[in-house]
Amino acid sequence: MKSLPTLDLAVISIYLLAMLLVGFYFSRKNKSADQFTKASGSIPGWALGISIYATFLSSNTFLGVPGKTFGTNWNAFVFSISMPLAAWIAARYFVPFYRNTGEISAYTHLEHRFGAWARTYAVICFLLTQLARMGSIFFGIALSLQALTGFSMKMIIISMGICIIIYTVLGGIEAVIWTEVVQGIVKTFGALLILYIIITNMPGGVSKIAEIGGRDGKFSLGSYLPNFKQSTFWVVLLYGFFINLNNFGMDQNYVQRYHTASSSKQAVKSIWLCVWLYVPASLLFCIIGSALYAYYNIHPELTEAIRHQVAVERLPGSASAMEIAKTAAKLKPEDYGDKVMPNFMVTKIPVGLVGLIVSAILSAAMSTISSGMNASATVFSEDIYKRYINQHITEKQNMRLLHWATTIVGIAGVCAGVAMIGVKSVLDVWWQLSGIFAGGMLGLFLLGIISKQSRNHEAFIAVVIGLLVIVWMTLSPLLPENYAALRNTLHQNMVIVIGTLTIFLTGIFITKIKRGFAPITPPVSEL
Template identity: 75%
Template sequence: MKNLPLFDLAVIAAYLVAMVLVGVYFSRKNNDTDQFTKASGKIPGWALGMSIYATFLSSNTFLGVPGKAFGGNWNSFVFSLSMPLAAYVASRFFVPFYRQTGEISAYTHLEHRFGPWARTYAVACFLLTQLARMGSIFLGIAISLQALTGYSMQMIMIVMGVCIIIYTVMGGMEAVIWTEVVQAFIKTFGALLILYLIVDSVPGGVSKIVDIGAAHDKFSLGTFSPDFVQSSFWVVLLYGFFINLNNFGMDQNYIQRYHTTSSAKEAANSLWLCVWLYVPASLLFFVIGSCLFAYYQVHPEFIEAIKQKVAMDRLPATASAAEVSQLMATLKPVDYGDKVMPHFMVTKVPAGLMGLIISAILSAAMSTISSGMNASATVFTEDIYKRYINADISDKKLLRLLHLTTVVVGLLGLGTGLAMIGVKSILDTWWTLSGIFAAGMLGLFLLGLISRRTNSHEALTATCIGVLVIVWMTFSGSLPDQFSYLRNPLHSNMIIVIGTLTIFLVGLLVTKSKGRSSEQIKKEVIVNG
């Protein structure tokens, strides 16, 4: 077990205590549901923008992005390049729409548009998405801190989960936003510090890193051919646009924050601030991944230690040395990409700086999880409890319910993280799960927003067909060889694209066909008069 110096432990402890104290401070103002869910609409636009940026910059970014760049190239950076277009659509149409409705839940209007089933379906998709997001982030932070401290991933997740639950429950949305503002600075500084240490450890510096990266095609954005089977430029661009459109237009994490500012203009500006901060920040993490690849090319002896650790984690404790060596020989960079940055930190980060970097990783996880907990609790109370159980609950009792639900959601997210231990790639796992759950929500929302003639039955038909398509695209890959012709031929990132378009286009076609039938009936009635 790696023993951290006293100074580093003091820095980490100070950070955790500070986060809890923020919750204690804001708990004095957290006396009603409006304050807990919307911070009473008094958050400055710049602070909200920093908060949304911090939510995007999760531990999946800290570990998953460098791991992807190490094992492959910069293809996943195209996801970030899609953000400005999604932000334009959201700031132009979605933000004003939600501000005008005044509804704290992103899904209330779906019931007004299509009925209770639409609202319930979207809520279920959102809650599943949040559990997947929180689980992947808990796993990311556990992988890092296990390498840095030697403690088990289970213990790390539990300790961090307790701290996050405490300050989120006590402080509400205002505590979430202001802690994320602080965390945004900590994360960015931590990333720059890691980059400096890596470059400084490579003989020849930047020029050597560029030469190695160019020789191994590490800076490629993927093929520009119209290929939707592999992770091409266009697959990631489409995936990024649809998932970011879902984030900005359907995700309660963001919709709820649009109500925390004093005006729709401030909310829209905060969205753009997030985009202009996140795009270069995400590029920074791809650069870190390429720099790590160059470092381990110069020091290949360290790779064997990483591969051995991965092989031993995958094999049972009774595995022989020969079995470990055999598995090590089959491992490729993509199989251990998530492990390289924690290994570098253990072996190369000097005493005194480790506490700062660990605090940055902690902040990356805590901000996203805390906002997800608050948003999930809000959705449960607004869209499930008040809708189906007790619509006339007093504000005092509702606040207690929000506190309790926040705790339960945090524990469920923690349980999801524990269940995900052993996945191959954090980023790939999160992208796949989010694409599955988000596709139905976005398609239904766009259908209701754009096609004013579509009614509940037509939307339900389109959603059922869309869900069947999503299920087929997700699980057909496991079909036996005799049914290989039934497998989904497209890349898994296309699930959200095809799923969304299926619901939207089928809804339009059904609406149009029924519209024609109605017109024909009217004409026949007139003719037969």
């Protein structure tokens, strides 16, 4: 079993201790649900912007994007290109809308618009999305730390889960935001440090990286052909726009932050700061992936241990050494991309700096998980418990409920992370699951905002049809060969695109049939 040097362990321990101390510090202020969920509207826009940026920059980006780039190209960066348009829509329409309602939950207005079923449906979609997000991020943490320490992935996930649950329960949203400010800075510095170390270890430096990357097409953004069956430029652009619109428009993680800002102007400022930080940061991680590809292209012998590890994980425990060797030889770069950066850290990063970079990876994970836990607890309290069980709970009971809900969500995220151990690509599994869970929710939200004439029945029918389409697109590729003609041939990233448009357009169509063909495009401000 590998073990980190004492200096690296000390750096990691200090970082984790600091996060816990932040939780204890803000626990003194958390005497009300308003403070726990909104920080009493006291967060400045610049801190909020860095906080949202840190939530976007999870370990799925820190590890998944370099791994994806190593195996393919810069296709994943197209996701970030779509962010400015989604941010403009959010700043122009969504922030004023949520700030005017004053409701902490992003989903309360759906009940006002379409009935209790719509609110509950959106809450279920959100909670499933958070479970998938936290699970993939916990898995990303374990992937790196296992390579560095040799500890089992289950032990790593459980240990990190306990730490995150403690400081999130104690500190509330204010602790989450201010730790994310620190984490956003740490993870960005860690990424720059990794790139610097790769370049200094690369024979020929930047010019050699550019030569190898250009030769093997590692800087491509994907095919520009109108092909929606593969991960082309257009598929990722559409996926990115709809996911980012969902994030900024109705993901509780972000909507809740709009209420923590001191004003609507500061909330809008935070969105744009997030965009201007995240787009270049995601490009940085693509560059890291290309640099790692060039480095291992020069030293192909260094991938032998990685390929052997992946082959062992894929084969049953009874597999022979020859079977493992044959499987390892057949593996392609996209099969082991997620394991390359942890391997580089083990072999090339000096003592002391490893601890700093591990802290950066931990911060990339902890920021997103902690915000997801707080947001999920808020949704459970507002949209489930108070709506269906007891709406007249006292402040003390509400705080206890938020603490228990945060803990339970954290435990569920840990279980999801353990369940994901062994997946091929952490970025792929997250993109696929988020597209499935978020598609229906976004379509319903847009129908409520744009079509003022649409009512309960039209929305319900549209959601049912949309869900059937999403289920078909997701599960039909598993059909046996006899039913191959019924399979969905579109890329899985198109699920959120088709699902959202199906619900929205079906709702519009049914509304027009029932209520005539008068224009139905009210301004958002009327909602």
